[in-house]
Amino acid sequence: MRVVRTLAELPGALAAARAEAASAFGDDEVFCEPYLPTGRHLEVQLLADAHGTVWAVGDRDCSLQRRHQKVIEEAPAPGLDPDLRTRLHTAATAAARAIGYRGAGTAEFLLAPDGRLAFLEMNTRLQVEHPVTEAVTGLDLVALQLAVAEGEKLPAAAPPTEGCAIEARLYAEDPARDWQPATGTVHLLEVPGVDVEFGTHPAPTGLRLDAGIGDSTGSGGEDRITVHYDAMLAKLVAWAPTRRAAARRLADALARTRLHGPATNRELLVRALRHPAFLDGAVHTAFLTEHADQLLGQDGKSAPLAALAAALADAADRRTGAVPSGWRNLPSQPQHKRYRTADGAELDVRYRLTRDGLRAEDHPDVELLGSTPESVDLAVGPLRRRYRIARYGDQVHVDGPTEHHTLTVLDRFPDPAAQLAPGTLLAPMPGTVVRIAAEPGRHVTAGQPLLWLEAMKMEHQVTAPADGVLTELPATVGQQVETGTVLAVVSAP
Template sequence: MFEKILIANRGEIACRVIRTARALGIWAVAVHSDADRDARHVRMADQAVAIGTDAARRPYLDIGAILDAARRTGAQAIHPGYGFLSENAEFADACARSGIAFIGPPAEAIRAMGSKDAAKAMMERAGVPVTPGYHGADQDAALLAEQAARIGYPVLIKASAGGGGKGMRRVDRPADFAGALASCRREAAAAFGDDRVLVEKYIERPRHIEFQVFGDSHGNYVHLFERDCSVQRRHQKILEEAPAPGMTAQRRASMGHAAVEAARAVGYVGAGTVEFIVRPDGEFYFMEMNTRLQVEHPVTEMITGLDLVEWQLRIAAGQALPLPQEAIPLRGHALEARIYAEDPDKDFLPSTGMLRRLAEPRTGPDVRVDSGVEQGDAITPHYDPMIAKLIVRGDDRPQALARMRQALAQYRIAGVANNVDFLSRLVATPAFAQGDIDTGLIEREAALLFAPRQPPEEAWLAVALAEVLRARAAASPLRRSPWEPHDGWRLNGPAERRMRLRHGGSERAVLVRTAEAGYELELDGRTIAARGELDSQGELSATLGADTFRTTVLAEGSDRLVFLAGRTWRLADAESLPGWTGGDEAPGGLSAPMPGKVLAVLAEPGRLVEPGQPLLILEAMKMEHAVAAPRRGKVVAFRVAPGDLVAEGDELVDFETEPA
């Protein structure tokens, strides 16, 4: 076994590999960019090496710098994590030339599976079913459009060289094909340095089911069962589970055999994932093979009790597979939710900023959190906006679902927008709870997932109670004047304080009066006795009338975040918002929702545009985002041009609303 390894990655996967290395007594070396000099994986490692002055992604792609760091630190092997160089055949070759073990498959296997079109051709020869489509080398736009018409709409355009939803678009009409193709090519070139695409038949209501496979250098192959990754947004996974709901033993055996044969066909060594598209009738097609460990590998670990990183290390050191197929256990059901810094109500727009509060669920044998950040760390525009992966296990799916709902309710995140509330609603939908899932679940359940929501009465009252308790706690114990404290005492009767709070387009006033046993809160003409205790972390123990409950109220500027019964509510102090009229759109212009690069301008100044019509394309966090017209009107002028870099809040468009 190795004595020292270097991890050529960052974030939660680097932290994940470090934990296994430490458990095996292996010295772990981290690498980092300037932006990551204080990152969690750097703090966790036994040794850390700076690999470049560039603040963003480039250092992690610098093969020479990473190999030099391995040589200088005496690392015997390199674990590439996922992303960056993990599926780079040149990197695997370079490791071999340097006499450093690559903890991954042979370069030939990476090359064979690295191009989706070549991989599908190989799978066809191996007898593995593939999705009908065009996987050819001719990339002429007119030919691709002809092939789409031959296949029949709807079709899916996909980047040949990558995955993760980048460079992928569904197209329903011939008129939309050219625009979608151009967008896919731009995104694929930016993400993978290769703008080639393939076109496939879009399978209606498909499920995305993948099999974890392993091979060793002794010719042994196994699968570790399946994961259902159907629940996606923007073609990117956010919820995974194992085993797949409704999977029969016969279908598992058939798909597992196909996955193992796919690995055998390329002489695979190490951990890999064979991904299938599954029709509602159960017929399945090979989609791609990821020649690395997957983000969602923890659900497989939870149902098997095995450490997949340990398997990777042992196989890379020349050992045989630890277990034969028949000895691999399958116990219970596991779910993984990806906690992202993004705003689901704004088309999952990524969010940046400091994690001013990050309180995670209580962990144990059946609840696990994998994260690369801690409270006080920043989510930057340089990398994927993942905060953590929350993984739970139960003896069956209903128990796993109950544990997931409970664990999500324990999250406390402030400083960035996040998807915890959205995930809580998602796992509670009847369709998901019943296992009626496919890749269109989020769109199908949009009425439930994105419906306007109003805070319960307890949220408004909790904010008011927390405010007066916070003011009382702020009073100095060494006061010299009876008028200094904020405890509500008055000479001639009870004190009153009126708070105007708003949520979205609604505003409510809470009147607070001091009372003998605490306070009286008046909301909408109803008065209720209240008392409570608030600690320095915003944890509030509140009694309203006869009911006692615990919640968290955090201050974020003029806003108050209320974490109540598994939901997060943002209430603003309306008094601090002069000129607020209840609208969500600022008149006169559109600003950048986050830092990024302007890729294209889509509208012509002076022309009338309709609500929702894309005006320009902004690239941020390796994905394209359309900035759309907020209402009917016209673009007076663009303040940016393609190629410009913009910061969050920069003015992009001078916009004039069309009179009603």
């Protein structure tokens, strides 16, 4: 999908939409529709048998989206008056009856701010978000879909919904970098408090995990995330008697989840679920964009303390083994470690362990309470904070009380030969070069598209970082590139 606000944007948007559709589905047909900047995405779960019975199994709100794809879904849709809900269900069931539909399906609608209801599409299958409907009805929609396919007859009416359920999709992507897909190895997935996996649960409150990687206990093997599949890693569903209770349960579970591997949208999900506007039910398709300032890029303040914890865990690891006699009575030499955060910031950690405790250059008020290679306890003023540490090569994952950081260990004395020339453009992700729009030797302007990468069913534009001359363009159409591959070099004019 592409939003086109002026005719000048139409040719480029049309070409991109056609290319993506042809690659993903083998069909480059394009449709034009009116665009609603702040509509709500509503849908009705349908189930129809071969005997004339059509169920509207409740409704869902799937308005929290990025790139026109759903991120958070819930059932029932909040804030709908009875008349609107009746209209929604009536329209969905009427459409299914009109074509003699049989099986499970989803009728999707857009609700405009002025109350207009517009039909979007019919998905002739179960949706990713069907677990929220199962959670509030107690139904097993997969089993029912099979039953009606075998000719069984549904009861006259669908069961009523009870309580509220919310689902969050965990994606391997970086929201702070325009939702760029992320690839790599998932080393650990550990979700606390899961009641059921891939199934229904009769309790009035609960937590469900449907994951395509590892398992909820962290005992599963490693999984490789590539560009050849959708970026969704798992979906987590919480249900409770009230919407706020479900949001609180889901946000807490996500905040305490340990997920070590590529960048994910986990932090954004937690902030969205705790955002006052979301809790008030003020959801729409532009929610993530409208509240981007509160949802993105808030980890900088806590990163230095996480880096200190990583350095202290490393020191504890190096002390394991042959420890000199009486070492506790000797002041250590000043220590220096360097890390790079996930957003590219470099952190210098300087500290010293003495008879009187920790002396950290940038954290004079921090006290070391205890450390092992896997965990570090710090006192920050009156608060005690525990950090859990895990290492995978030069990557260090730090799980704090309320935040998570992925740090890369840097050499204290970097090789000058490894420095890239100014204006060098690197591949932000693994992918395939699908289009090139510039030639070496030509002058380019800041923001001008140079080429497009395709990864995880989406095209990603690579643009000139500044005005200059395109001096190098080693990339070629059809080339498979890895993260960090040099794509182009733009030199100052």
